[in-house]
Amino acid sequence: MALDQSFVGRSYPPTDPYEVGREKIREFAEAVGDANPAYTDPEAAKALGHADVIAPPTFVFAITFKAAGQVVQDPQLGLDYSRVVHGDQKFAYKRPVRAGDRLTVTSTIEAIKSMAGNDIVDIRGDVHDEAGEHVVTAWTKLVARAAEGA
Amino acid sequence: MTAKISYDDVEVGTELPAQAFGVTRATLVQYAGASGDFNPIHWNEKFATEVGLPDVIAHGMFTMAEAIRVVTDWAGDPGAVVEYGVRFTKPVVVPNDDTGATIEVSGKVGAKLDDNTVRVDLTAMSAGQKVLGMSRAVVRLA
Numbered sequence: 430m431a432l433d434q435s436f437v438g439r440s441y442p443p444t445d446p447y448e449v450g451r452e453k454i455r456e457f458a459e460a461v462g463d464a465n466p467a468y469t470d471p472e473a474a475k476a477l478g479h480a481d482v483i484a485p486p487t488f489v490f491a492i493t494f495k496a497a498g499q500v501v502q503d504p505q506l507g508l509d510y511s512r513v514v515h516g517d518q519k520f521a522y523k524r525p526v527r528a529g530d531r532l533t534v535t536s537t538i539e540a541i542k543s544m545a546g547n548d549i550v551d552i553r554g555d556v557h558d559e560a561g562e563h564v565v566t567a568w569t570k571l572v573a574r575a576a577e578g579a
Numbered sequence: 580m581t582a583k584i585s586y587d588d589v590e591v592g593t594e595l596p597a598q599a600f601g602v603t604r605a606t607l608v609q610y611a612g613a614s615g616d617f618n619p620i621h622w623n624e625k626f627a628t629e630v631g632l633p634d635v636i637a638h639g640m641f642t643m644a645e646a647i648r649v650v651t652d653w654a655g656d657p658g659a660v661v662e663y664g665v666r667f668t669k670p671v672v673v674p675n676d677d678t679g680a681t682i683e684v685s686g687k688v689g690a691k692l693d694d695n696t697v698r699v700d701l702t703a704m705s706a707g708q709k710v711l712g713m714s715r716a717v718v719r720l721a
Binding site: 456457459460461462463465467468476477478479483485486487490491494495514515516517518519520521522524525568 | 581600606609610612613614615616639640641643644645647648651652655656657658660661662663664665666667713
C-alpha cells in the first residue's frame with residue numbers, strides 16, 4: 430500500500446545524546462579489520478590534527494540508523510519493516526566523529542515514493558555535537574519490497 | 580586533516596591501490612556486535628533462505644566500511660573524507676566455510692574538485708558481481 434505523501438518533510442525530535450567512546454571506536458575498527466592508528470591511538474590522531482581518536486567514516490551509521498527507527502516504527506507512517514532493505518547510503522562530513530563527542534540526531538523524511546509496489550523512503554539524519562555544531566549528515570534510502578501477491 | 584597525498588600529484592584517472600577484503604561468518608558476527616545490527620539475515624542461514632536469500636549475506640554497511648578503506652589508506656587521514664555514498668546493488672553472499680567471501684575494491688580519481696578535493700569512483704566486486712553501485716567518495720588532499 431502506498432505510504433502517505435503528507436509525511437514528506439516531517440522531522441522527528443532530536444535524539445538523546447550518544448556519547449562516542451574510544452573503546453567503541455576501537456571495537457568497530459577491529460570489526461572491519463581496519464588497523465589505521467587514527468582510530469585507536471590518540472597520539473596518532475593528534476599528529477593528524479584531531480583532538481582525539483576519530484571514528485571510521487561509516488561508524489556514525491549505527492547512531493543515525495537507530496534514530497531513523499523513529500521514522501521506521503512510526504505507526505502512522507505504516508512502513509512494513511519486515512520487508513525493508515537498505516537501498517542507498519550517503520554521508521557528508523563537516524568533520525570526523527571523534528571520541529568524546531556527544532551527538533544528537535534529527536531525522537527528517539525527505540521523500541516517499543512508490544515504484545512497482547515497493548515503498549521507498551529517504552531519511553536524512555542531521556548529526557550535531559554538544560555545542561550544536563553540525564558534524565555529519567547521513568542519507569538513508571529504505572525500500573520496503575512489495576508483499577507477494579500484492 | 581592532513582592527507583599524505585598532494586592534490587597537485589593526482590590527475591583524473593589516477594588509480595588508487597586496490598585491496599581485497601575477506602569476510603567469513605565470524606566476521607559478520609563480530610560486525611553485528613560492533614555495529615548493533617543483529618538482523619538474522621547476516622548470521623542465520625535458515626532465516627536468510629526463508630526470506631528468499633541464497634544464503635547468509637554480509638551487512639551492506641560492512642561492505643561500505645571496507646570499500647572506503649581504499650580511500651582512507653591512500654589518503655592517510657580518514658578525517659579527510661568529505662563525502663561518501665553507495666548504492667547496494669547485490670548482496671555479498673557468505674558461505675558457512677573457512678574461506679567465506681572476498682570483496683575486491685578498486686578506485687580511481689573521477690574528478691578534481693574545488694578546495695583541494697577529488698572525487699574517487701570506487702568499484703566493489705564479490706564473486707564476479709558488482710556489489711556496490713554509484714560508489715563515490717570526495718576526499719580533501721594536501
